[in-house]
Amino acid sequence: MNPSTQPESLHIVCPHCDAVNRLPAARLGQQPSCGKCQKDLFGGQAVELASARFLKHIERNDIPVLVDFWAPWCGPCRSMAPAYALAAQQLEPRFRVVKVNTEAAQDIGARFAIRSIPTLALFRNGREVARQAGAMDAANIMAWARDKARLA
Template identity: 45%
Template sequence: MGAAMEGVKLTCATCGQTNRVPRDRLAAGPKCGTCGDPLADGRVHELDARSHDKAVRSDDLPILVDYWAPWCGPCRAMAPEFAKAAKAVAPAVRLAKLNTQDHPEIVGRARIQGIPALILYRQGREVARLAGARPAAQIVDFLRQHLSLAA
């Protein structure tokens, strides 16, 4: 099996199902085989505790998670910038959000000390962190620096 046909594991943010997508089909907008929601469409997807744990531990694509809360002004202000960054790096990297207010158990496990906090995961490991609200260009630069993405 060639590298282009090699399957990439992606967790559906909606239903938590693991999907295998041929690498050469990532840009074609693959959908979850169970619920039909998009998997790597350049949008930011909201994770729950189950889909968060599954995605950061087992997805083959890097995932950048924004740990945020609805009461956090800087978090809300950064949301449109995070969405712009998601479009800029898709389908090479997926961007997702986790509401820390709804999932406090993740906060302790991920050692979140302040929000917004961005944590980049790759192949089940934390690669890097970025604290504070950032414009899209800084988020993309952060990803390029840590993942060797093309400019």
């Protein structure tokens, strides 16, 4: 997000209790905690989401949401998992980083027409703005996400 266009406050969905928190933008990088459950809003790791929780995160977060659509039986998905975890550490708190197991959340996979896995998708204000199929290393995941978020 361009600092000159950054709003004064942001809505951030808690990865633990799914409460929507209103956070001054200047506090984003200061280890903010949830007003409801008091847990950290950012843990530097991907959040596992399914169904209604997933929709709330992509629709209510004011920061870009990077999603890894994967499945446990997928070899490339398993090989990309450590790279995605490393990328999550670097991308938060400017991004919400999540994972969706398409085997467990088939409704989400169908709704977003996930045809191959792993697939990364970037959401902004509730809509998908970019998609990339195939495994990537951490540096490419971060570069791709940052580039697409700038263009959105």
